[in-house]
Amino acid sequence: xxxxxxxxxxxxxxxxxxxxxxxxxxxxxxxxxxxxxxxxxxxxxxxxxxxxxxxxxxxxxxxxxxxxxxxxxxxxxxxxxxxxxxxxxxxxxxxxxxxxxxxxxxxxxxxxxxxxxxxxxxxxxxxxxxxxxxxxxxxxxxxxxxxxxxxxxxxxxxxxxxxxxxxxxxxxxxxxxxxxxxxxxxxxxxxxxxxxxxxxxxxxxxxxxxxxxxxxxxxxxxxxxxxxxxxxxxxxxxxxxxxxxxxxx
Amino acid sequence: xxxxxxxxxxxxxxxxxxxxxxxxxxxxxxxxxxxxxxxxxxxxxxxxxxxxxxxxxxxxxxxxxxxxxxxxxxxxxxxxxxxxxxxxxxxxxxxxxxxxxxxxxxxxxxxxxxxxxxxxxxxxxxxxxxxxxxxxxxxxxxxxxxxxxxxxxxxxxxxxxxxxxxxxxxxxxxxxxxxxxxxxxxxxxxxxxxxxxxxxxxxxxxxxxxxxxxxxxxxxxxxxxxxxxxxxxxxxxxxxxxxxxxxxxxxxxxxxxxxxxxxxxxxxxxxxxxxxxxxxxxxxxxxxxxxxxxxxxx
Numbered sequence: 001x002x003x004x005x006x007x008x009x010x011x012x013x014x015x016x017x018x019x020x021x022x023x024x025x026x027x028x029x030x031x032x033x034x035x036x037x038x039x040x041x042x043x044x045x046x047x048x049x050x051x052x053x054x055x056x057x058x059x060x061x062x063x064x065x066x067x068x069x070x071x072x073x074x075x076x077x078x079x080x081x082x083x084x085x086x087x088x089x090x091x092x093x094x095x096x097x098x099x100x101x102x103x104x105x106x107x108x109x110x111x112x113x114x115x116x117x118x119x120x121x122x123x124x125x126x127x128x129x130x131x132x133x134x135x136x137x138x139x140x141x142x143x144x145x146x147x148x149x150x151x152x153x154x155x156x157x158x159x160x161x162x163x164x165x166x167x168x169x170x171x172x173x174x175x176x177x178x179x180x181x182x183x184x185x186x187x188x189x190x191x192x193x194x195x196x197x198x199x200x201x202x203x204x205x206x207x208x209x210x211x212x213x214x215x216x217x218x219x220x221x222x223x224x225x226x227x228x229x230x231x232x233x234x235x236x237x238x239x240x241x242x243x244x245x246x247x248x249x
Numbered sequence: 250x251x252x253x254x255x256x257x258x259x260x261x262x263x264x265x266x267x268x269x270x271x272x273x274x275x276x277x278x279x280x281x282x283x284x285x286x287x288x289x290x291x292x293x294x295x296x297x298x299x300x301x302x303x304x305x306x307x308x309x310x311x312x313x314x315x316x317x318x319x320x321x322x323x324x325x326x327x328x329x330x331x332x333x334x335x336x337x338x339x340x341x342x343x344x345x346x347x348x349x350x351x352x353x354x355x356x357x358x359x360x361x362x363x364x365x366x367x368x369x370x371x372x373x374x375x376x377x378x379x380x381x382x383x384x385x386x387x388x389x390x391x392x393x394x395x396x397x398x399x400x401x402x403x404x405x406x407x408x409x410x411x412x413x414x415x416x417x418x419x420x421x422x423x424x425x426x427x428x429x430x431x432x433x434x435x436x437x438x439x440x441x442x443x444x445x446x447x448x449x450x451x452x453x454x455x456x457x458x459x460x461x462x463x464x465x466x467x468x469x470x471x472x473x474x475x476x477x478x479x480x481x482x483x484x485x486x487x488x489x490x491x492x493x494x495x496x497x498x499x500x501x502x503x504x505x506x507x508x509x510x511x512x513x514x515x516x517x518x519x520x521x522x523x524x525x526x527x528x529x530x531x532x533x534x535x536x537x538x539x540x541x542x543x544x545x546x547x
Contacts, residue, residue: 083442090439109447
C-alpha cells in the first residue's frame with residue numbers, strides 16, 4: 001500500500017543545511033498498522049508530513065496504492081492520505097461547529113454534503129449526531145479526537161497517518177480511542193502509520209515497528225520482538241529499557 | 250435525538266442565525282459589565298443621535314452670520330457662545346459632529362478590508378509576497394501619518410472626501426500588521442494543516458478559516474484607531490486642508506477660534522472638548538471590545 005524509497009528531506013542550503021530525513025526506505029502492506037518510534041527530533045513527524053503532502057522539499061519516491069505521489073498535491077490527489085493530529089485542542093477550528101468541520105473536507109473534494117452523511121460519520125466514531133451543532137470548546141479531549149478521526153475518515157482515505165493520536169489523553173480515554181482506531185481499520189480496510197513514543201501503544205497496535213534515529217530507520221521489529229525485548233541495535237535496547245523503567249516506577 | 254437532525258436547509262439557516270444571535274448575546278453580557286466601555290458607548294450613541302437630529306435640535310442655522318452679535322460669551326440665548334462672525338457655536342458643533350462621524354465611518358469602511366486583505370495575504374502566503382507587502386507597510390509606517398495625509402491632500406486638493414482618502418492611506422498599515430501577525434499564528438495550527446491535507450483551496454482557507462479568527466482583533470484595532478482618525482481629521486481641518494469654510498467642522502472651528510482664544514475662550518474650547526470626549530469614547534469602547542471579544546471568554 002505504501003512504498004517509500006530513498007526518501008530524503010532537506011531544509012536550507014550551504015552551511016545552514018539541515019537534513020531531518022535521509023536514506024529512508026520501508027513498505028507497508030494494505031490493512032497493516034506500521035509503527036514508528038524514536039525520541040523527539042528523530043524525524044518521525046517530518047516523515048509523516050512528507051507522506052501527508054505538507055513538505056515539498058523531499059527527494060526520493062513515495063508510492064501510495066501503486067501510484068507515485070507528487071510533491072505538491074491538488075484536488076483529488078489529497079483524498080488518499082489523511083491525518084489525525086496529536087493535540088485534541090488544536091485539531092479543530094475553534095469557531096466552526098463539528099458539523100462544519102466535517103462538511104468542509106466534503107466541500108473541498110466536491111463530494112455531496114448532507115446532514116445524514118455527517119451524522120453517519122459521527123456515529124461511526126461513536127458520537128451522537130447531535131454533536132454536529134456543537135463547538136469544539138463544548139467537547140472533551142477524547143470527543144474532539146473522535147471528531148478528528150471522523151474528519152479524516154469522511155473522505156474515505158486509503159491511508160491514515162496517526163501522529164501520537166492518544167498521547168494528550170487520559171489513560172482510559174486512550175484505550176477507547178485506540179480500540180476505535182483498530183475497529184475502524186478492520187471495518188474499512190485502512191492502512192495506518194502510527195507515530196508514538198509510547199512503546200506499549202505501539203506494541204498493542206502495530207504489526208511491524210520501525211525504530212528511527214536521527215532521520216534514519218535504525219531497525220525494523222515485529223510487535224513480539226518489541227514485547228520480548230528482542231532488539232539488535234543498542235539504541236533500541238536502551239529505548240525499550242527506559243520505557244520499562246518508566247512503567248515500573 | 251437521532252431523528253432531531255433536520256435535513257431541511259431552511260431550518261439549518263434559521264439555526265445558524267440563532268447561533269449568531271446567542272453569540273452576540275454572550276458578547277453583550279460581557280461588554281455590559283465594563284463600566285467605562287458602556288460610558289464610551291453611551292457618549293458615542295448620544296453623539297450619533299445629536300448628529301442625526303442636528304437640523305431639528307440646533308437652535309440656529311450654523312451658517313447664519315450676525316455681525317451685531319459676534320463673540321458673545323455663553324449665555325441662555327447662545328449656550329456655547331458665538332464665533333467671530335456671530336454664528337452659534339453649539340449649532341456649528343452639532344453639524345460638525347456629522348462631518349466627524351462621516352469621516353470616521355468612511356475611513357473605517359475603507360481601511361478595515363484593505364488592511365485585512367493585505368495582512369492576511371502576507372501572513373498566509375509568506376515568501377516574497379510577505380516581504381513585498383510588509384516593506385510597503387514599513388514605508389507607510391515610517392512616514393508620520395499627518396505629514397503623509399498633508400502631502401496627499403495638498404496634491405489632490407482640500408476637502409472632506411480627500412481628507413477621508415488621505416487618512417485611509419495612513420490608517421491601513423497598522424491593521425495589515427496586526428492581521429499578518431494573527432495569520433502567522435493561525436497558519437501553523439493543526440486545523441489549517443488538516444484543511445490543506447483535505448485539499449481546501451487557499452481562498453477557502455483564508456475566507457472560512459483565517460478571517461473569522463482575525464476579525465475580533467481587527468474590530469478592536471479599528472475602533473481604537475477611530476480616535477486617531479478623529480484627531481487627524483481635526484488636524485487637517487485645523488490646517489485648512491479638511492472640510493472647507495464655511496462648512497462646520499471641529500478642527501476648522503478650533504483653527505478660527507485660535508486667533509481669539511485668549512479673550513474669547515469658548516470659540517475654540519467647545520469644539521476642543523467635543524474632539525476630546527469623542528476620541529476618548531472610541532478608545533473606551535475599543536478597550537471594552539478587546540475584553541469582550543477575547544476568545545478565552547467566549
